[in-house]
Amino acid sequence: MSDNDVREVLHRATSHLSGRPDLLENVRRGGRRRVRRFRVALTAVCAAVVAVPLGGALTVPVWRDTPEVTSPMFNEPTKGDLAGDDAYLRQVRAAWRRQLERSGDTQMPGDPHVVWAGRTPAGPAAYVAYASTTDRNEGAGDNHIGWAAFVEPTGGGPQVRAIEALTDDPRQRSTQAALLGAERDVLLVLDSGQPMEFSPELRYTPDGRISRTYQPVKFEDGAAILRIPPQKTKVTVALSFTPVSERNTVQILGAADVLFSNEGGRRDVQRIKRTLPGAEQVWGGDPSDPRYEGDRSVYEVSAGPEALAAWDDVAGLHAPGDAPELYVYGATADGRRLLLQSIQYDSDPARVIALLARGDAPLEAVASAFADWTAPLGDGVAGP
Numbered sequence: 001m002s003d004n005d006v007r008e009v010l011h012r013a014t015s016h017l018s019g020r021p022d023l024l025e026n027v028r029r030g031g032r033r034r035v036r037r038f039r040v041a042l043t044a045v046c047a048a049v050v051a052v053p054l055g056g057a058l059t060v061p062v063w064r065d066t067p068e069v070t071s072p073m074f075n076e077p078t079k080g081d082l083a084g085d086d087a088y089l090r091q092v093r094a095a096w097r098r099q100l101e102r103s104g105d106t107q108m109p110g111d112p113h114v115v116w117a118g119r120t121p122a123g124p125a126a127y128v129a130y131a132s133t134t135d136r137n138e139g140a141g142d143n144h145i146g147w148a149a150f151v152e153p154t155g156g157g158p159q160v161r162a163i164e165a166l167t168d169d170p171r172q173r174s175t176q177a178a179l180l181g182a183e184r185d186v187l188l189v190l191d192s193g194q195p196m197e198f199s200p201e202l203r204y205t206p207d208g209r210i211s212r213t214y215q216p217v218k219f220e221d222g223a224a225i226l227r228i229p230p231q232k233t234k235v236t237v238a239l240s241f242t243p244v245s246e247r248n249t250v251q252i253l254g255a256a257d258v259l260f261s262n263e264g265g266r267r268d269v270q271r272i273k274r275t276l277p278g279a280e281q282v283w284g285g286d287p288s289d290p291r292y293e294g295d296r297s298v299y300e301v302s303a304g305p306e307a308l309a310a311w312d313d314v315a316g317l318h319a320p321g322d323a324p325e326l327y328v329y330g331a332t333a334d335g336r337r338l339l340l341q342s343i344q345y346d347s348d349p350a351r352v353i354a355l356l357a358r359g360d361a362p363l364e365a366v367a368s369a370f371a372d373w374t375a376p377l378g379d380g381v382a383g384p
Helices: 003-014 035-048 086-103 253-259 277-285
Strands: 113-118 124-129 146-153 166-167 177-180 186-190 196-200 223-229 237-243 273-276 327-330 337-343 350-357 364-371 376-378
Touching: 086 113, 086 124, 086 146, 113 223, 146 177, 186 196, 273 277, 277 327, 277 337
Parallel strands: 273 327
Antiparallel strands: 113 124, 124 146, 146 166, 177 186, 186 223, 196 237, 327 337, 337 350, 350 364
């Protein structure tokens, strides 16, 4: 299938659609669904209020007669090059108390343990933890074990970011990295004892595939301090436990502030579905009809992660863009199912990917392109 073939299908799919008069696109090669990536981005938002443990750094025993916590997070010596700076550590503890006073919290008397304190290009920073003294249930996964928070540098001195509750559920992790500085160009990553990899920038190949270069995170004395491009309008950095995967994505504190700074919440995604003439025979019905998915004998109406792996930023965090999600269902002359599916990350150009399948075989990507929703095709129709 050539670029011209894809353009022609897109023109046929959208020429009769109502809506914005400029909702026309040219195509060259393309993308991944945005809705799943938005759910990943929402996880970063929830990290500020959901209880999770700090990866391999937490070794919490099952219930005992006393509620004492023996995790290294709560009682090992402070790490970092400011571990011996008593003046700074006093400022950190004072910042913690101010945060509790502002929130009206009275369940954490005394001072937290400073897990790490060090210099960064954005200024001195720290990570603190406070052990819970509540009774525990027997068995892991049901116990609240404490609280933790990053402490960032500001013009007014150290300031505690959102305080997280910690549990001993091994299936989940707490926020283990934070964006620092006015430009958000410093990434502080805690050492949980597990290898990590990071990629500072997201790039695309000419045909719209994801292009990232990952490198190992090198920890020293409890943390890694990474210089990254400014993360002011979108999150380009990706951080993952090894091996890199969506499941292994490491939460980054401050990412949600970037993703939702201009909209304050989730933006509704406009979805446009169009079935071309002749497609119903090979699809076993009209895939753009909402009733189609209720029939167990029909095919998937969108491509799965395996088919779109090359277009998926698996460890990246993104918000939905302004372009609509486009699903065009068609048929080839030799009887194969055709699907055109679009995706847009943040304000990046939208991408469209063409997939084909014969019979019950899974969809396979055959071509893709960046989609310009406003570019005229010439002669009053869409196209390059």
